[in-house]
Amino acid sequence: MQVLTYRNGGAWREVKDPQEDGNGRTIPDPALAEINRNLSDCFRCTNLVVLTGLGTSLHVNVLPKVPGASGPRAAQPGKRIAPTMADLWNACKENREELFEKVIALTHFPAAKGENIEALLSHCKIAEEFLGDGDDKALITGFIATAEQTVRDCVRFLDVEDEVGLHADFLRRLVRRSTRKLRTKVFTTNYDLCFEYAARKGRYVIVDGFSHTTPQVFDSLYFSYDIVKRESSPDSHDFIPNVFHLYKLHGSVDWTKNTKSGEIEKNPASESPLLIYPRNTKYELSFEQPYLEMMSAFQTALRQPDTGLLVLGFGFNDNHLAEPILSAINSNLHLKVVVCDPGLGPWEHKEKGVQDGNDAKHPYLSKLRYLIEHGDARLALISATFEQSVPLMPDIAAETDLEQHYERIRLMREAG
Structure with a gap:
């Protein structure tokens, strides 16, 4: 892992293996401390916005490799993996x-x-x-x-019983924030249901713009709703924890359009799911419903004061998303941005030697790097995969009694 921030003098700093001093105490690694500091600063913002891309799904159902082994990903027996x-x-x-x-x-x-x-x-x-x-x-x-x-x-590679523990751990860290802060907003370009299945596993509540009726119908009005717990007193109510907003910017494998009513409904078995397919018309299609509501919410969220934007596994290759981010960086001085992607930073090629990362070649990422090199304290680039990034994110609170209870019940059911 590597990190690039203004504190490093605009130079990449690599995370080293743990070292001990003469008394056997672990010496803090400056690069790791810088990563932890930037992630913590992002999580502490009043408005936390997360943008995820394909990189957050590439590990699901992948057969673990022998340490030191290279080569393409392979699926676990009987499983399917996310396509590149x-x-x-x-x-x-x-x-x-x-x-x-x-x-x-x-x-x-x-x-x-x-x-x-x-x-x-x-x-x-x-x-x-x-x-x-x-x-x-x-x-x-x-x-x-x-x-x-x-x-x-x-x-459609994911089955409901597939292991999405890393996503569940990620969501747990997101939703533990104080209920006095705005609900965390997760925007994703992925079509899959990793976050939905992870939320089911962790008993988290998703506000995704769909109704709680059958069939579930999309209406942007539902994004303005929240969930509170009311006791016997009619004047007493508290915002419940473990709630987050989910915006699927390019559609989902369980969305479909009702040809009679014209409404967007949820149907996991749909033969014609509502998706923005990979081609250059993504920009135009993103301004049709329901994508227009998602894009509007994304742009609005980036303009809010005291906002933290955490980007994971997104390569900045979609102009209709990269441009609003760059525009918000230019205009919102209270925006904190942390980008985590394994393609960032210099890397060693076996034959060609040290090669530049995407931050030196990509038209958008190179601008972020330029701002960091010239002293912008709001930005940080971290060369890390989703699997490496999640354990470093702040775990604000220990597992609650209710979560421990749900886990015991789940294990009991699996044991038969």
């Missing part, structure tokens, strides 16, 4: 392998863009608009439909 963009490319190619090269040729897809399914689908949508009616257009239209179906199948 490269995985989606390969899956789409396998499904229509006999037509794949022709699609590449018809769309004039440049080889320089590599195996990028988002770029390919973007070229397909453009080609579909300009190709005249005929076999070529029908081929492209059919490929788009097949590719979207492949994406839907791949992102």
Whole structure:
């Protein structure tokens, strides 16, 4: 792990293995202390905003590797894992392998863009608009439909009993904040149900814009509601703990649109879930319902005073999300930003030596790095995976009696 903040003089500092002094006491590591300080500062903000991307789901159902081993991820027996963009490319190619090269040729897809399914689908949508009616257009239209179906199948990798303990631990640290502060807002670009299943495991309450009726129907009004506990006295009420807001910026595998009423409903078995598919029209689609409400809430949250933004596993490749973040950094002096991603910071290549991280090459991340190097104390970049980041986040309170009770009941049921 590495960290870049103004306190380091604008230079990356690596976390070292624990060292002991002559009396056997552990010497505090400056880099680790700096990471802990920035995460704590972020959690202490009145308004805590979290933005997560694909990187927070890549560890789920993955077969543990032997220490020191490298290579691609492998799924546990009988399980499926979250797909990367490269995985989606390969899956789409396998499904229509006999037509794949022709699609590449018809769309004039440049080889320089590599195996990028988002770029390919973007070229397909453009080609579909300009190709005249005929076999070529029908081929492209059919490929788009097949590719979207492949994406839907791949992102439905999670079963309700799959292990999402790390997500549950993460949520536990988020929702333990004082109820006097604003509810934590979790924004995610992921389609999967990791946070929903983790909340179920931890008995956390999600406010996600859907009603508590059957079927559940989306209405942004529900985001303004909260949950309180009322005792026998009608004048006595307290905000309950363990509540957070969840905004799924690109849709979810359990969202569907009712063709008769036009309403957005929850249906885990939907054959046509409401998703923003990976292509360059994501920006335009994000301004349709229900995504418009999510984007509006995201931009509003970033403009609030005393706001902490924690970014996890998000590569800043979606302009419609990266631009509001950069704009808020420019205009909101009371915004604290911590970005955690393993692609940040310099790294050692076996043959080429030390290589620059994304912070030196990415158009948005390089701007954050520039501000840090020039003394911006509000920003911090941490080179760490989701698995490395969660244990370092402040654990504000010990496990409550109610949580211990739920865990005992769960273990009893599993024991039969």
